[in-house]
Amino acid sequence: MKRLLTLFAVLSMGGAQLAYANPELQKIIDDPNQWAIQTGDYANQRYSKLDQINKDNVGKMQVAWTFSTGVLRGHEGSPLVIGDMMYVHAPFPNTVFALDLSKEGQIVWKYEPKQDADVIPVMCCDTVNRGVAYADGKIFLHQADTTVVALDAKTGKVVWSVKNGDPKKGETNTATVLPVKDKVIVGISGGEFGVRGSVTAYSIADGKLLWRGYSMGPDSDTLIDPEKTTHLGKPVGADSGLNTWEGDQWKIGGGTTWGWYSYDAEENLIYYGSGNPSTWNPSQRPGDNRWSMTIFARDADTGVAKWLYQMTPHDEWDYDGINEMILTEQEMDGKARKLLTHFDRNGFGYTLDRVTGELLVAEKYDPVVNWATEVVMDPKSEQYGRPQVVAQYSTEQNGEDVNSTGICPAALGTKDQQPAAYSPKTELFYVPTNHVCMDYEPFRVSYTAGQPYVGATLSMYPPEGSHGGMGNFIAWDNKEGKIKWSLPEKFSVWSGALATAGDVVFYGTLEGYLKAVDSNTGKELYRFKTPSGIIGNVMTYTHGGKQYVAVLSGVGGWAGIGLAAGLTNPTEGLGAVGGYAALSDYTALGGTLTVFSLPN
């Protein structure tokens, strides 16, 4: 009965979405045979209704074909499939290929932008790009140098192009874009360069700037209504993005927007999170530093914020809040609710009411998380919604030039951008995670435009007394806030997951395995070692009536920096054993798309 109710809620809401969203795009998104945007759907569920490949036959899966991107560095994101065409992208120089699936993947067109190579070192952590998006006959590419370009999906010709930022000031891009109605929603990177984050809506038709909302600054910049915009149910008041900062620090305040975007057509709200405040030295920026580390719900047409929730006020650990917001319709405490579930870098899995911004659940999704004891859930408490920071792990309280040790998670978070998947069949979230802790020593730094603005020294290592690996792949119940099962992994799981109606969940590993597991039990059903480590996201589509599963391999990104040579062993000499393994012992560079199917 519960399942039926949920299903009904999904169907009725799906119907409502058709009426409001971009109708052509919504139709393609709703068709499981195609994959039109990086997140699979507006809800960011990464769930496919396809079930030809299922838990009974996935063990027989084989490689159908492969494709080299010709680029060596980290490959994030995934290809798209629109009809007979597949669109494959690469990291810098951000090549895009259109492949004709009806002609065995023949290259129909290739687009390679000319970009100043000076953008490469301004990108914090490798030259990754999380992929293109489709809408209205156009392929949208947001290049490393922040040029947003609309390409004719049939010919690859540039329809329009617009500059979203300035790499000379450290503004770059790694994210995909989200087409919504007549707009394309675009973020920005550069939190380690003192960039002030913003989200911008451009017209799909001609690239005209329609609105831009900053993460901090006066209300006119942040598009926050002091009376109507709420934080945990209360109006935020005037200039909330200014009065939690000292002096002009907000102008170089970070809060960049390099993660994923989701959209609820019925509420007409887009959801995303903002990144770390700059610098990493908390003593240089007293105050809560609003609205860094915040979940935003903005009106898609005007950009005005409806509600906000700051997860980590006054960050002291680089726990960016940019991870995806997964939208679900579930029954909770006997009520059908529109939920938003978010696995934050700070190690807490949050469940909120996405209409009101009410906080429902905040629980640790890795038991080793120790920087805070809990998030206060009592609305009457002055501390409502705030994490309770443990003094020992507070880099602010310990002060500048003091090394705080044993903080879990590390700066790369219990999970970074690598997106989780959700199956409405199991009502479970499948989450790729990091299992890494750190020492963190902040110190004073000066700001120079276009130069790194970090101000902390870090060492990272696996948690003491754990399985010795640096990652887990977990199944999470977002209503109870509990881990249902957890698969230990040698390295951080840095690949986006995919759940399907075939009761299978797919994910990639840094050694390069594509794995398929049973969505109910986590039992491994299949693995194949691709040419390089996987930091891309798994997707699925059909062609000629046959289901395919595809993933980009090509190691790099944050994982390629921290893990390439293996992490520091803080207890070396104390007889510690385990997985302080170097990724370079397992895999090497190179971008390849691998496409799987069942044998004929």
Add this chain to the structure above:
Amino acid sequence: MTRPASALPITLAALALLASAATAQDAEKPDNITAASNENGRYLTADGVPTYNVAPDGTIDWLTYSGFRRYHSECHVCHGPEGEGSSYAPALKTSAITMDYYDFVDVVTNGRKKVNAAENSVMPAFGQNANVMCYLDDIYVYLKARGTDAVPRGRPAKKEAKHEAIRQAEADCLGH
């Protein structure tokens, strides 16, 4: 966030002078590692090139310790922890040994590009970045100590006190 403009150019001018002196010294190849002198807490080779020093009880010089901190703030997001290299940027613990000091300084100050069909490798110019330039010798000697394994991975345990001359030079460079 603000810094008087005067301090950094002085440092840069001094570096330029050092760089021009480099070619004359390339003829012979003396020991580039062993500390021959200690000038106010800064250790130098017989050729006057900055180097690290590890005392018999394992105490390391201040600059090497400082270099550990600065490296992990400014360099490690591309070059990996402890100079070990990343999936795309070279292991600087090796570069600090194989490269001449003055070439090392030149690449950090002015940057370097290797962009071709096989590589998209770009070292930015840090010449205007006080957080790097004021600690260039610190970073260099730390990487050298890593390259010879004189200092193991992880946080150095015992260090010399910070000499007043080093404190003064730092303040002058940063313009504090």
